[in-house]
Amino acid sequence: MTRKNKMATSTSKHGKLGNRFKKRKRGGMKDIMSNANWKTVDLGDMDLSQIDEAGEIVCFEELTDYTVLTTSGSKKQKIAKSPKKSEEKDKDTVKNTKTGGKKRKLKDDDDEPLKKKKKKTKKQIKKAKDVDQENKDNPKLNDIEEEEKTTDDETEDEEEWKKIDMSSWLNLLIPEPILHALADQKFTCPTPIQQQSLIPAIRDYKDIIGAAETGSGKTLAFGIPILHHILNIQEKEKRRKVKDLETGEDHQHQGCNDLLALVLTPTRELAIQVRNHLVKVAKYTGIHIAVVVGGMSKQKQERILKKKPQVVIATPGRLWELVQQGDTYLNSVSDVRYLVIDEADRMVERGHFAELTSIIDLINGSKKTHKRQTFVFSATLTMVHLGPKRKLMKGKFDMNKTQKLDDDMPVFPVELKYLAAVKERVKLTRKIDKMDHKFQKLKHQNDWFTRNAEELDIELDEDCLHDLGDSAEQKDHRKHLKSLRSNLNSMLKTTLFPKGFSAQYPTRGGQFTMPYKQVSSAVGKSATDAVDAVKQGTHGMKKTPLVRFPKGSKQKNKHKRKKKNK
Numbered sequence: 001m002t003r004k005n006k007m008a009t010s011t012s013k014h015g016k017l018g019n020r021f022k023k024r025k026r027g028g029m030k031d032i033m034s035n036a037n038w039k040t041v042d043l044g045d046m047d048l049s050q051i052d053e054a055g056e057i058v059c060f061e062e063l064t065d066y067t068v069l070t071t072s073g074s075k076k077q078k079i080a081k082s083p084k085k086s087e088e089k090d091k092d093t094v095k096n097t098k099t100g101g102k103k104r105k106l107k108d109d110d111d112e113p114l115k116k117k118k119k120k121t122k123k124q125i126k127k128a129k130d131v132d133q134e135n136k137d138n139p140k141l142n143d144i145e146e147e148e149k150t151t152d153d154e155t156e157d158e159e160e161w162k163k164i165d166m167s168s169w170l171n172l173l174i175p176e177p178i179l180h181a182l183a184d185q186k187f188t189c190p191t192p193i194q195q196q197s198l199i200p201a202i203r204d205y206k207d208i209i210g211a212a213e214t215g216s217g218k219t220l221a222f223g224i225p226i227l228h229h230i231l232n233i234q235e236k237e238k239r240r241k242v243k244d245l246e247t248g249e250d251h252q253h254q255g256c257n258d259l260l261a262l263v264l265t266p267t268r269e270l271a272i273q274v275r276n277h278l279v280k281v282a283k284y285t286g287i288h289i290a291v292v293v294g295g296m297s298k299q300k301q302e303r304i305l306k307k308k309p310q311v312v313i314a315t316p317g318r319l320w321e322l323v324q325q326g327d328t329y330l331n332s333v334s335d336v337r338y339l340v341i342d343e344a345d346r347m348v349e350r351g352h353f354a355e356l357t358s359i360i361d362l363i364n365g366s367k368k369t370h371k372r373q374t375f376v377f378s379a380t381l382t383m384v385h386l387g388p389k390r391k392l393m394k395g396k397f398d399m400n401k402t403q404k405l406d407d408d409m410p411v412f413p414v415e416l417k418y419l420a421a422v423k424e425r426v427k428l429t430r431k432i433d434k435m436d437h438k439f440q441k442l443k444h445q446n447d448w449f450t451r452n453a454e455e456l457d458i459e460l461d462e463d464c465l466h467d468l469g470d471s472a473e474q475k476d477h478r479k480h481l482k483s484l485r486s487n488l489n490s491m492l493k494t495t496l497f498p499k500g501f502s503a504q505y506p507t508r509g510g511q512f513t514m515p516y517k518q519v520s521s522a523v524g525k526s527a528t529d530a531v532d533a534v535k536q537g538t539h540g541m542k543k544t545p546l547v548r549f550p551k552g553s554k555q556k557n558k559h560k561r562k563k564k565n566k
């Protein structure tokens with residue numbers, strides 16, 4: 001339907017569709033009854049057969065006098081009779097057809113005058129070919145824009161979601177629009193990785209390193225905090241704008257229309273998967289999420305980036321290529337506030353590493369003063385086991401001794417505990433030796449001085465001799481040494497390995513035993529299952545006082561409480 005009250009439609013090769021045809025619209029059927037004959041539209045030199053999108057269309061015809069009938073339930077409504085009225089009313093009716101509680105817009109194609117359409121069609125020939133090729137190559141890429149349309153179309157009762165029990169999310173600082181979207185998807189409980197990441201990432205703005213198996217919900221573990229922070233930025237931006245309007249000032253801030261978050265994934269399939277997942281959860285936030293991956297046509301990429309998405313999900317290769325080409329929007333990638341490296345273990349494989357390093361260098365070189373929050377997620381633990389974490393995080397935060405030990409020896413947890421106990425014993429013995437040695441040395445010095453002084457008949461100044469018995473410092477030393485000795489004693493009295501251990505398995509730094517049953521049940525299993533198997537078999541061992549828990553940890557507090565109760 002055109003503004004000039006002309007109608008462009010198609011006729012099949014086998015003849016006209018007739019004077020009455022039906023057009024299905026959401027919310028009802030539309031009948032268009034022609035009151036006059038169709039007239040052929042002159043398209044000049046243009047050959048319709050060259051347009052891939054044209055499908056069955058072989059020529060254009062226009063209808064200047066028609067009546068539009070719509071069905072509302074079973075009742076048919078006549079909405080236009082005369083050409084002028086028909087145009088106005090038809091436009092209104094279509095525009096007001098409710099889809100998902102939102103006004104459905106007329107498609108540009110329906111709304112444009114035919115002449116304009118003719119000009120555009122020539123231009124569209126190439127574009128249509130590009131798009132078609134692109135869609136053939138990548139059906140998934142095609143879904144990216146499709147899905148956006150369908151999301152808008154969904155109908156729902158605004159308050160309906162509040163009936164769903166979402167109490168498990170309540171303490172995790174989830175903004176209402178996100179909670180709403182989670183409820184829509186019936187995600188009533190956070191997964192463990194989400195539960196553990198959300199508060200530190202949202203409230204404490206901590207960097208997160210997370211390792212959890214495939215399908216454990218890692219995407220939302222970084223997605224929700226990022227959306228939460230962006231919503232906050234938008235809120236602040238709005239307030240600033242209001243303030244600027246009041247004061248007449250014009251400040252430039254990084255805000256709603258900037259690239260704020262970058263998610264890097266090793267493959268385009270994963271990028272699309274992450275994007276679709278985040279789009280669903282950002283449904284009510286107004287936050288724009290886009291994907292930048294290889295295999296997408298330049299035009300489509302430009303179209304997507306023109307919308308200024310605040311979150312970009314990309315593969316390192318494609319992103320780096322576009323940055324190097326000088327893409328204006330992606331050039332601000334160095335200023336992102338949230339950086340996610342998803343599937344980090346795969347990302348460091350050869351093939352991604354060079355571009356990933358370049359991107360990270362670019363981001364690290366940013367002159368912006370704002371703090372960046374980084375999320376590193378991985379499906380396997382290989383990344384965590386690559387080397388001591390503290391080397392990578394030097395100076396970032398202090399690790400206690402047990403953490404350092406665990407970090408150095410990422411074997412089985414149970415093994416670590418016994419290694420820790422052995423190390424503790426050795427350390428204590430060394431400390432005692434050292435102190436003893438100091439005392440011996442002092443004593444020896446005193447003896448040596450006295451002996452020589454006697455031999456040489458020199459009167460010794462008392463100050464030359466070390467006081468081993470009376471000074472406060474010496475007293476402290478003695479006290480300390482005593483406590484070290486008693487600790488070592490109790491350690492030596494406790495059996496390091498419970499009875500029943502028969503099989504032996506080697507570890508770094510020593511040979512330890514564990515029940516054969518557990519060893520055999522752990523063989524050939526995934527790391528998690530093997531650890532479980534070991535844990536089950538060594539349940540009793542966990543209770544030995546040799547195990548040192550990190551300060552402030554749950555186990556430590558439990559241990560303290562138990563001790564107190566005794």
Ligand SMILES: Nc1ncnc2c1ncn2[C@@H]1O[C@H](COP(=O)(O)OP(=O)(O)OP(=O)(O)O)[C@@H](O)[C@H]1O
Nearest residue numbers: 187188189190191213214215216217218219220379
């Ligand atoms: N809290 C939740 N409750 C129910 N389902 C959830 C929840 N969080 C995520 N999911 C669903 O679990 C599936 C896996 O989630 P997600 O893709 O985030 O896992 P992942 O750990 O990133 O997996 P992968 O390693 O394959 O990327 C998705 O279909 C997602 O919709």
